[in-house]
Amino acid sequence: MGLWTRIASMVAMMLAIHRASSEPWTTASTGKIDLHSHYVPEFWREESIKAGYGEPDGIPGIPAWSEEAHLEFMSQANITKSILSITSPGTHLTPGNNTHARRLTRQCNEFAADLKRRRPEEFGFWAALPLPDVEGSLAELAYALDHLDADGVAVFTNAHGVYLGDESLTPLFKELDRRRVTVFVHPTSPCIRGAHDHGLQPASPLAEFYPNPMFEYFFESARAVTNLFLSGTTDTFPNITYIISHAGGALPPIIERFTQFASSILGLPLEINSDSVKAAFARSFYFDLAGFVFPDQIYGLLRYVGARSIVYGSDYPYTPAPGVLAIAGMINEHIDEAFPDPRDVQGIFARNARRILDRV
Ligand SMILES: *[C@@H]1O[C@H](CO)[C@@H](O)[C@H](O)[C@H]1NC(C)=O
Ligand SMILES: *[C@@H]1O[C@H](CO)[C@@H](O)[C@H](O)[C@H]1NC(C)=O
Numbered sequence: 009m010g011l012w013t014r015i016a017s018m019v020a021m022m023l024a025i026h027r028a029s030s031e032p033w034t035t036a037s038t039g040k041i042d043l044h045s046h047y048v049p050e051f052w053r054e055e056s057i058k059a060g061y062g063e064p065d066g067i068p069g070i071p072a073w074s075e076e077a078h079l080e081f082m083s084q085a086n087i088t089k090s091i092l093s094i095t096s097p098g099t100h101l102t103p104g105n106n107t108h109a110r111r112l113t114r115q116c117n118e119f120a121a122d123l124k125r126r127r128p129e130e131f132g133f134w135a136a137l138p139l140p141d142v143e144g145s146l147a148e149l150a151y152a153l154d155h156l157d158a159d160g161v162a163v164f165t166n167a168h169g170v171y172l173g174d175e176s177l178t179p180l181f182k183e184l185d186r187r188r189v190t191v192f193v194h195p196t197s198p199c200i201r202g203a204h205d206h207g208l209q210p211a212s213p214l215a216e217f218y219p220n221p222m223f224e225y226f227f228e229s230a231r232a233v234t235n236l237f238l239s240g241t242t243d244t245f246p247n248i249t250y251i252i253s254h255a256g257g258a259l260p261p262i263i264e265r266f267t268q269f270a271s272s273i274l275g276l277p278l279e280i281n282s283d284s285v286k287a288a289f290a291r292s293f294y295f296d297l298a299g300f301v302f303p304d305q306i307y308g309l310l311r312y313v314g315a316r317s318i319v320y321g322s323d324y325p326y327t328p329a330p331g332v333l334a335i336a337g338m339i340n341e342h343i344d345e346a347f348p349d350p351r352d353v354q355g356i357f358a359r360n361a362r363r364i365l366d367r368v
């Protein structure tokens with residue numbers, strides 16, 4: 009925990025310096041809905057550590073978490089409702105062991121469903137799926153939606169090297185589309201499928217020096233969403249709603265490039281250009297504010313989407329409470345500059361999320 013506290017106070021200090029130089033906080037800091045926050049049940053922590061994920065994606069450890077601490081954090085951060093999910097590495101911990109993954113996934117989803125049942129005002133959840141096990145994921149999807157009242161599902165950019173948009177996932181996406189499911193897309197460590205059975209190769213060239221959440225996560229989000237478009241998934245299954253973490257990561261600046269390549273160089277049989285991506289975003293995509301989206305990162309995304317597509321996310325407890333509060337200060341300070349209409353700001357903090365959760 010020492011390291012987490014240090015990271016938190018570092019972030020707080022950095023932002024305090026930043027804040028001291030500008031206007032006091034303004035409007036609309038109350039009543040947020042947080043679509044990007046995590047629960048860390050003890051059994052999942054133990055299984056993760058046992059499977060070799062004690063320092064997931066290169067971060068110093070799995071943070072402490074409890075229901076009480078989460079509620080306390082919410083009241084400090086003016087969050088009225090949190091939609092919880094299991095974060096990286098997810099619930100499929102051992103390549104090839106679907107039995108174990110199905111059991112752990114179910115256990116996590118039951119845990120989250122219990123939180124939601126007991127505190128329906130405060131908690132909701134994105135159900136975990138045991139990907140890349142598609143059959144297991146279809147069964148869990150039905151169970152989570154029909155019996156556990158999940159608000160949608162959480163998937164990772166890749167599952168043991170199977171990226172969103174992969175052909176093997178088509179039966180799952182077909183079902184997500186049929187049921188009009190909300191899919192929360194969270195980054196994980198990059199991975200390449202090996203030539204052998206379950207031979208997987210981590211693919212973070214600088215992982216020795218830098219934890220993957222530092223920047224590989226952003227490349228992952230860009231890679232996965234690009235593949236959702238280029239594989240035709242977004243066209244074929246238009247009724248899925250996506251929430252992309254961290255304001256899309258590194259996606260916005262490559263949109264023009266991958267769409268141009270698709271038609272003029274690869275000649276893919278797709279009607280794709282930056283306008284069609286904008287249309288798909290407006291129809292079915294949301295982007296959350298987790299991380300350091302203000303003061304600068306947001307502007308690249310805003311060339312492609314409007315305020316209606318932005319939602320709030322804290323990333324608690326992987327961003328510890330003091331870090332979230334410091335970032336909230338930064339958001340409060342800069343959001344009016346990016347979104348001068350206070351109704352847009354209210355939409356970002358709550359109304360857009362409400363629309364997703366009410367499935368309208
Ligand atoms: C929470 O709301 C109060 C009252 O509006 C405000 O003073 C405070 O700055 C807000 N805190 C955060 C983290 O937004
Ligand atoms: C899968 O994991 C379970 C629980 O850890 C273990 O008992 C079982 O032997 C594993 N199966 C395979 C095929 O590795």
Ligand SMILES: *[C@@H]1O[C@H](CO)[C@@H](O)[C@H](O)[C@H]1NC(C)=O
Pocket residue numbers: 185186187188246247
């Ligand atoms: C999916 O969306 C299309 C276009 O909006 C619509 O025509 C179709 O009925 C929808 N399908 C389902 C299953 O809701």
